[in-house]
Amino acid sequence: MIDREQVLHVARLARLELTEDEVERMAGELSSILGHIETITSLPLDDVPPTTHVVEVESSLRADEPRPSLPRDVALACAPDVADDGFRVPSPQA
Amino acid sequence: MSELIALSARAAAAAVAAGGLDPTELFEAYRARAAADTLNAFTWVAEQAPAPDGAARAPLGGVPLGVKDLFATKGVPSQAGSKILAGYRPPYTATVVERLATAGAPLLAKTNQDEFAMGSSNENSAFGAVLNPWDRARVPGGSSGGSAAAVAAGLAPWALGTDTGGSIRQPAALCGIVGLKPTYGAVSRYGMIAFASSLDQAGPLTRDVADCALLFAHMTGRDPCDATSLQHPEAIAVPTAERLDGKVIGVPEELTGEGVEPGVMAAFEAALARARELGARIERVALPHADHGLSAYYVLAPAEASSNLARFDGVRYGYRAEADDLLAMYTRTRHDGFGPEVKRRILIGTYALSSGYYDAYYGRAQRVRTTIARDFAAAFEAVDLIATPTSPGVAFRLGAKTGDPLAMYLNDYFTVPMSLAGIPAISIPCGLAEGLPVGLQLAGPAFSENAILDAAHALEGALAFDGSAVRS
Structure with missing residues (x-):
C-alpha cells in the first residue's frame, strides 16, 4: 500500500534522512500499520463532529504584564554551536 | 530488605512528621538502592540528599520521588529516553515536579522510558531496555517502564509517569503496582516533553492505592503555564473505603473478550467475584466503538x-x-x-x-474519538465504573514483540479508549498468572478520581495482592 516513493516523500516532509534499509523496512511496516488504521475509513461518521479537546476548556487570557524572559546566556547554554550571542548553523546554500 | 524500605510512602511521611524518622536517612536509603540498581530503571540518580529543611512539616514528609526522564528538571539531565536530547539539562522544572518538591517529595532519580514515551515495553530507550523485577527476562511494560520497575523493586518509594495511551497503567499492571491516569487536564503538562498533546497526562505510580491518592492530591490544579489544565472540582482524599455496596461496575464486552490470555481473564473474573462479595453489582455494558x-x-x-x-x-x-x-x-x-x-x-x-x-x-480519527467519548458517557448513565483487564497479557519476554510494531500496539487495546475519552482510569494488581502480575483497570467519568480511588482501595483490601517479594 505504501511504496518506497511515498516513504521518501513523507520522510522529506518530516526532514528525516533514511538509509536504503530503513526505506524498505518502513514501507512494509507502514503498510501493515495503515492497513489496521484503514478500518476507520469505512465507518459512517459524516454526522459526528470531531473532538479536539475532550474536556471543555474556556480560553482564558492572563494579564498582559511585562516580566523577564529567559536570559540569553541560559537559552544558549544547551546549544550545540553558539556564535555572536546566537545559534550558529551551517549555511542553507553551502 | 530494610525496615525503611518496607514502609509505604505515606507511612514514611507520617513517621517523618512525627519525628521518628530522619528524612535524610530515608533519602539515603533509597539513593543507595537506586544507585546500585541492576534493572536499568534509572537514567540519573541524585548524588546526595537535599537539605531536610521543612520536610517534617511538608505533607509528603521528604519521601523521595522517581521522575520519568521526560519531565524537565532544572540542571538535571532530561532526555525523554532519546539520543537526540543528549546532554540536555533544562533551564526550568516541570510544574508538577516543582509542586511535588514543594509538598515534600524531592527528586531522587530520573527513570528510564521508551523514547518520547512511544512504546509498551521500554525497549525503545536510548538508554537500553529496563528489566521486570518479577522476571528479568521480561519487559516491565512502557512507556513509564523505569518508574514502574523502580517502584515495584523498592528502588523508589513512588514515582511519576505519563500516560498517553496506557503508558502508566500498562507498566503498573506488568510490574504489580498501582498506576493512575488522571482526567485530561487535571495535572499541568508544563515541562513534560510533549508526545501527543491532546492525550498526554502525568500521573502517579505507587505501591498501593492510598499512596497513589496521597501523591495525586499534590499534583492537581490549574497552571497558568498550561492552557489545557483545569482546577479539579474535588479535593483528592486518601481513600478508606472497604466496601462497594451500591456500586455498579460495568464490564464492556468489547474490552474483555478476544485476545486476552486465559490467566489474565481468570484473574480478572476472580477480581469481579471479589467486587460482588464487597457489595458491588456487575453489569454488562456496551462500548460499541471501542x-x-x-x-x-x-x-x-x-x-x-x-x-x-x-x-x-x-x-x-x-x-x-x-x-x-x-x-x-x-x-x-x-x-x-x-x-x-x-x-x-x-x-x-x-x-x-x-x-x-x-x-x-x-x-x-477525531470523529471516532467523539463516538468513543459518547459511548463512555452513555455507559456511565447506567454504571458507576467500568472494569477491564489493564493489558491483554502478562509481561512478555524481552525481544518478543520488537519485530512486529502492530503486535506491540495491541498491548494498548484496553487502555487507549479511556485516553481518547479523556477520562481517569487506575490499574491495580489483581493477582498472578504464570507467576506474573495481572492488572485490573477501573475507569470512571471525568473528575471521578475520588470514586475510582475509593473503589480501588476496597478491592485492593479484598484482593490482598502481595508484591513484597520483588522488593527484597
Whole structure:
C-alpha cells in the first residue's frame, strides 16, 4: 500500500534522512500499520463532529504584564554551536 | 530488605512528621538502592540528599520521588529516553515536579522510558531496555517502564509517569503496582516533553492505592503555564473505603473478550467475584466503538507527535550531526538522533497530516474519538465504573514483540479508549498468572478520581495482592 516513493516523500516532509534499509523496512511496516488504521475509513461518521479537546476548556487570557524572559546566556547554554550571542548553523546554500 | 524500605510512602511521611524518622536517612536509603540498581530503571540518580529543611512539616514528609526522564528538571539531565536530547539539562522544572518538591517529595532519580514515551515495553530507550523485577527476562511494560520497575523493586518509594495511551497503567499492571491516569487536564503538562498533546497526562505510580491518592492530591490544579489544565472540582482524599455496596461496575464486552490470555481473564473474573462479595453489582455494558480506539489512536498520537517532534532539529539543544548545509544538518541530526519507533511514528503522523490525507485520517480519527467519548458517557448513565483487564497479557519476554510494531500496539487495546475519552482510569494488581502480575483497570467519568480511588482501595483490601517479594 505504501511504496518506497511515498516513504521518501513523507520522510522529506518530516526532514528525516533514511538509509536504503530503513526505506524498505518502513514501507512494509507502514503498510501493515495503515492497513489496521484503514478500518476507520469505512465507518459512517459524516454526522459526528470531531473532538479536539475532550474536556471543555474556556480560553482564558492572563494579564498582559511585562516580566523577564529567559536570559540569553541560559537559552544558549544547551546549544550545540553558539556564535555572536546566537545559534550558529551551517549555511542553507553551502 | 530494610525496615525503611518496607514502609509505604505515606507511612514514611507520617513517621517523618512525627519525628521518628530522619528524612535524610530515608533519602539515603533509597539513593543507595537506586544507585546500585541492576534493572536499568534509572537514567540519573541524585548524588546526595537535599537539605531536610521543612520536610517534617511538608505533607509528603521528604519521601523521595522517581521522575520519568521526560519531565524537565532544572540542571538535571532530561532526555525523554532519546539520543537526540543528549546532554540536555533544562533551564526550568516541570510544574508538577516543582509542586511535588514543594509538598515534600524531592527528586531522587530520573527513570528510564521508551523514547518520547512511544512504546509498551521500554525497549525503545536510548538508554537500553529496563528489566521486570518479577522476571528479568521480561519487559516491565512502557512507556513509564523505569518508574514502574523502580517502584515495584523498592528502588523508589513512588514515582511519576505519563500516560498517553496506557503508558502508566500498562507498566503498573506488568510490574504489580498501582498506576493512575488522571482526567485530561487535571495535572499541568508544563515541562513534560510533549508526545501527543491532546492525550498526554502525568500521573502517579505507587505501591498501593492510598499512596497513589496521597501523591495525586499534590499534583492537581490549574497552571497558568498550561492552557489545557483545569482546577479539579474535588479535593483528592486518601481513600478508606472497604466496601462497594451500591456500586455498579460495568464490564464492556468489547474490552474483555478476544485476545486476552486465559490467566489474565481468570484473574480478572476472580477480581469481579471479589467486587460482588464487597457489595458491588456487575453489569454488562456496551462500548460499541471501542474496537476502533486503537486505530484512531494510532492516527492521532503519531500526527501530534510528528508536529511536536519537529522542534528537534539540532539547533537549540541536544545532539547535532555535522553537515555542510542546513537541510542536511536537520535531516541527518534527526536520522541519527531518533530511534526506529520514533521514526515510524513521525512518518505515520506526517503521512496522516499530509495534503490529501488529512480528512481521511486525522479528521476521521477525531470523529471516532467523539463516538468513543459518547459511548463512555452513555455507559456511565447506567454504571458507576467500568472494569477491564489493564493489558491483554502478562509481561512478555524481552525481544518478543520488537519485530512486529502492530503486535506491540495491541498491548494498548484496553487502555487507549479511556485516553481518547479523556477520562481517569487506575490499574491495580489483581493477582498472578504464570507467576506474573495481572492488572485490573477501573475507569470512571471525568473528575471521578475520588470514586475510582475509593473503589480501588476496597478491592485492593479484598484482593490482598502481595508484591513484597520483588522488593527484597
